[in-house]
Amino acid sequence: MKFRMVHNNFNVLDLAKSLKFYRDAFDMHEVRRIEAKDGSFIIVYLEDGNSSHQLELTWLRDRKEPYNLGDNEFHLAFKVDDYEAAHARHEKMGCICYENPEMGIYFCEDPDSYWLEVLPEKR
Template identity: 65%
Template sequence: MKFKVVHNCINVFDLDKSMTFYEEALGMAEVRRITAEDGSFILVFIANENSEHQIELTWLRDKKEPYNLGDNEMHIGFRTDDYESAYAKHKEMGCICYENPSMGIYFIADPDGYWLEIIPTR
């Protein structure tokens, strides 16, 4: 039996704000959308042309306050072929939340506080 990772799911408080962030920061766009008939949830799958892997943004209508991510010990990694330009863009956006120059990586935080690791192509 073979398995292929196809997506990660994260819950988002403000779907429009999250979609705007992922488009601007990582060049991701909507691939498909599932909306509950009763409007209780919306699932938006986003990706970019550089990978088949998708992120599923899950919005829940009845969620009234931002998510508590606890210690936020998870992250999603993104490799870039232009690390310097990516760093400059994210610095300008004000979304860099942690830098590790000795490892040559940094992290950005999305509108809900999820960390996204930026890794140069080596």
């Protein structure tokens, strides 16, 4: 028996805003979409084009208040081959929320306050 991780889910309040953020910040693109016939939800799967792991964004029509992320101690991590260029991009976007220069990493925050770790390919 073999298990393989395939995706993580983030619930989002503004699907269009989240899709734009993930496209602009991490070059992710939509690969699949599921829409409820009654319009109550939309699920969009994103990929980065470099790995098989997907990010599932779920939008719920009736949800109006921000999601409670607790202490937000969980995150997704991205390795990048040009750390300085990625940092410059994210700095320009204004989405860097925490940096740890000693560890050589930083975190971005998406529109729903989920944290995304960025680390160099080689450390």
